[in-house]
Amino acid sequence: MKSTYLLLICFLLSYNMQSQEQYLTKNGAITFFSSTIIEDIKAENNQVLSIIDASKSKMAISILIKSFLFKKALMQEHFNENYLESDKFPKATFKGDILNFNNVSSLDAKYDVQGIITIHGVSKEIVVPTIFKRNGDTILVKGEFDLLLEDFDIKIPRLVLKKIAKEINVTFEFNHKPYNR
Amino acid sequence: MKKIICTLFIFGLSLQYSAQDLLAILDKETPQVDQIVTATFKGTRILNGHSIENRKDKELEFLISHRFGRVNLGFDELFGLDQSNIRFALEYGLNDDLTIGLGRSSFEKTYDSFLKYSVLKQKKGANSFPFAVSLFGSIALKTIKDFDPSDKRTFAESLFYVGQVLIARKVSSSFSFQLTPTYVHRNTVRINEDPHDIFALGLGTRIKLNKRVSFNSEYFLNFNESKSINARNSLALGVDIETGGHVFQLILSNAITMIEKSFITESTDNFFEGDIHFGFNISRTF
Numbered sequence: 001m002k003s004t005y006l007l008l009i010c011f012l013l014s015y016n017m018q019s020q021e022q023y024l025t026k027n028g029a030i031t032f033f034s035s036t037i038i039e040d041i042k043a044e045n046n047q048v049l050s051i052i053d054a055s056k057s058k059m060a061i062s063i064l065i066k067s068f069l070f071k072k073a074l075m076q077e078h079f080n081e082n083y084l085e086s087d088k089f090p091k092a093t094f095k096g097d098i099l100n101f102n103n104v105s106s107l108d109a110k111y112d113v114q115g116i117i118t119i120h121g122v123s124k125e126i127v128v129p130t131i132f133k134r135n136g137d138t139i140l141v142k143g144e145f146d147l148l149l150e151d152f153d154i155k156i157p158r159l160v161l162k163k164i165a166k167e168i169n170v171t172f173e174f175n176h177k178p179y180n181r
Numbered sequence: 182m183k184k185i186i187c188t189l190f191i192f193g194l195s196l197q198y199s200a201q202d203l204l205a206i207l208d209k210e211t212p213q214v215d216q217i218v219t220a221t222f223k224g225t226r227i228l229n230g231h232s233i234e235n236r237k238d239k240e241l242e243f244l245i246s247h248r249f250g251r252v253n254l255g256f257d258e259l260f261g262l263d264q265s266n267i268r269f270a271l272e273y274g275l276n277d278d279l280t281i282g283l284g285r286s287s288f289e290k291t292y293d294s295f296l297k298y299s300v301l302k303q304k305k306g307a308n309s310f311p312f313a314v315s316l317f318g319s320i321a322l323k324t325i326k327d328f329d330p331s332d333k334r335t336f337a338e339s340l341f342y343v344g345q346v347l348i349a350r351k352v353s354s355s356f357s358f359q360l361t362p363t364y365v366h367r368n369t370v371r372i373n374e375d376p377h378d379i380f381a382l383g384l385g386t387r388i389k390l391n392k393r394v395s396f397n398s399e400y401f402l403n404f405n406e407s408k409s410i411n412a413r414n415s416l417a418l419g420v421d422i423e424t425g426g427h428v429f430q431l432i433l434s435n436a437i438t439m440i441e442k443s444f445i446t447e448s449t450d451n452f453f454e455g456d457i458h459f460g461f462n463i464s465r466t467f
Binding site: 050077160181 | 204206207424
C-alpha cells in the first residue's frame with residue numbers, strides 16, 4: 001500500500017514539473033516618460049521582475065517603485081514621497097493572460113496581454129499589444145503603452161501642473177530565461 | 182475511505198502547488214536589497230538649525246531667510262515686521278554626501294561658511310541601520326563696526342566656530358527626530374566670566390501633516406551660558422510647505438538669528454512671554 005502512495009506522489013510531482021514551462025527575469029527594464037512643453041521627465045528601472053508561464057499563457061510583473069532612477073535626485077525623492085508614496089505602496093504589479101498564445105516554439109509574434117495592473121494601490125484592467133520573440137531558450141518581451149495618472153489616484157499639485165504630463169508613456173523590455181524553481 | 186481522502190488531499194496539495202500564483206513566485210525571487218531611508222527631513226534645515234539632509238550631487242540651492250522683530254512689540258512696530266534680519270546663502274552639493282555653504286546675515290553683518298558631511302545613513306533591508314549621522318562644522322565672521330575704535334577687534338577675534346554631530350532617525354513616514362550635540366567656540370567674549378566654549382544639545386522633530394506639509398519643532402538645551410547676557414535656550418516651532426522645487430518654511434522662534442553660533446548661544450528672548458520672532462526660509466534648488 002505504501003508503495004502505491006509513493007508512486008502516486010512521484011507521478012503527481014513529475015506531472016507538476018512537466019507542466020511548468022516558466023520563464024523569468026530579474027533585470028527587466030521599464031522606462032517612463034512625461035513630456036510637456038516646459039519639462040521632459042524620464043525615469044528608468046532595470047530591476048523589474050517578470051515571469052511567463054508558457055503552458056498556461058500567463059504573465060506577471062513586479063516593479064519596486066524605489067528602483068526607478070531619475071536624472072535629478074530631488075525629482076526621485078518627490079516621486080517616492082509625494083506621488084507614488086512608495087513607503088505605503090512599495091510595489092507596482094501586473095498579472096494577466098497572454099491572449100491567443102499557442103506554443104512557445106512558434107513564438108515570434110505580437111500578442112495582446114490582458115490583465116490587472118496595480119500602481120499606487122489602485123488596480124485597473126489594461127490590454128497591451130506586446131511583441132514576443134524567441135531567441136534560443138530565452139523569450140524577449142517588449143512593448144509600450146500609455147497610462148493616465150488620474151486613473152491611479154496620483155494627484156499633481158497645481159503649481160507643477162504644467163511640468164508633469166497627464167498621460168505617461170511607458171516602455172518595457174524583459175529578457176526571460178528558463179526558470180526552474 | 183481513509184485512503185481516498187488521503188489521496189485526494191495529496192492531489193489537492195499538488196494542484197495547489199502547480200497553480201501557485203506567479204506574483205508569489207516573483208515575491209520569492211525578489212532580491213533582498215538595502216534601502217537607504219530618504220526624506221528624513223524635507224529641507225536642509227529643521228527650522229533654525231541644520232538637519233541631516235544634504236543637497237544632492239551638483240545641486241545648487243539659493244536660500245533666503247528672514248526673521249522679524251518680536252511680535253509683542255505691538256502695532257507701532259507692526260508686530261516686529263519693521264525690524265528684520267535677513268540671511269542670503271548659496272549651498273552646493275559637492276557630491277551626494279558633502280555640502281558646502283556660504284551665507285551672510287544682516288544681523289551684526291555676519292558672514293558664515295559651513296561644511297556638512299553625511300557619515301552614516303539609515304537603512305532598511307538585509308544590512309539595516311537604525312539612524313543616520315552627519316557631521317557639521319561652520320566658521321562665522323562678525324564684521325559689524327560697533328566697537329569703540331580703541332576696542333577694535335582683529336580678524337581672528339571676530340571668528341566663531343561651531344561643530345555638531347547630527348543624529349537622526351525617520352521612525353515612520355510621518356515622524357522623524359534628530360539629536361544634535363553642539364559645540365560652539367567664540368574667539369572673543371564680552372566679559373571674562375563668559376565661557377569661550379559652549380556646549381548644547383539640540384532636539385528636532387518633524388511630524389508630517391499631509392503629503393506636502395509638516396510640523397517641525399526644535400529646541401537647544403545649553404549646558405553652559407554667557408554670564409553677560411540673560412541667555413535662554415533656543416526654541417522654534419514651524420511648518421514646512423513643499424511645492425515642487427521649493428521648500429517653504431514658516432517659523433516662530435525666540436531667536437532673531439539664523440546661524441548656529443548666534444541662535445544657540447545668544448538668544449535672550451522668552452518664547453512664553455511673547456518674545457516670538459516670526460520668520461521664513463525659502464529655498465530654490467537649481
